[in-house]
Amino acid sequence: MIKTLEAVIRRQWLPPEFAVREVVAFERHFGMKHLWLACHAALPLFLTPELVNLIHIN
Numbered sequence: 166m167i168k169t170l171e172a173v174i175r176r177q178w179l180p181p182e183f184a185v186r187e188v189v190a191f192e193r194h195f196g197m198k199h200l201w202l203a204c205h206a207a208l209p210l211f212l213t214p215e216l217v218n219l220i221h222i223n
Contacts, residue, residue, distance in 0.1 A: 188200070191203070202217070202220060202221055205217070205220065
């Protein structure tokens with residue numbers, strides 16, 4: 166059986182219910198503003214570490 170790249174990547178994903186619990190726990194621990202920053206930082210194509218730092222400071 167040949168494993169496709171998609172199958173390998175999907176095997177490493179969290180189950181959706183667990184992922185939602187993790188995001189909710191993060192928001193409870195750090196607050197909504199930090200969650201928003203983390204969501205924006207999850208797009209590395211658009212944000213550089215320097216820009217994330219500037220967003221965090223402001």
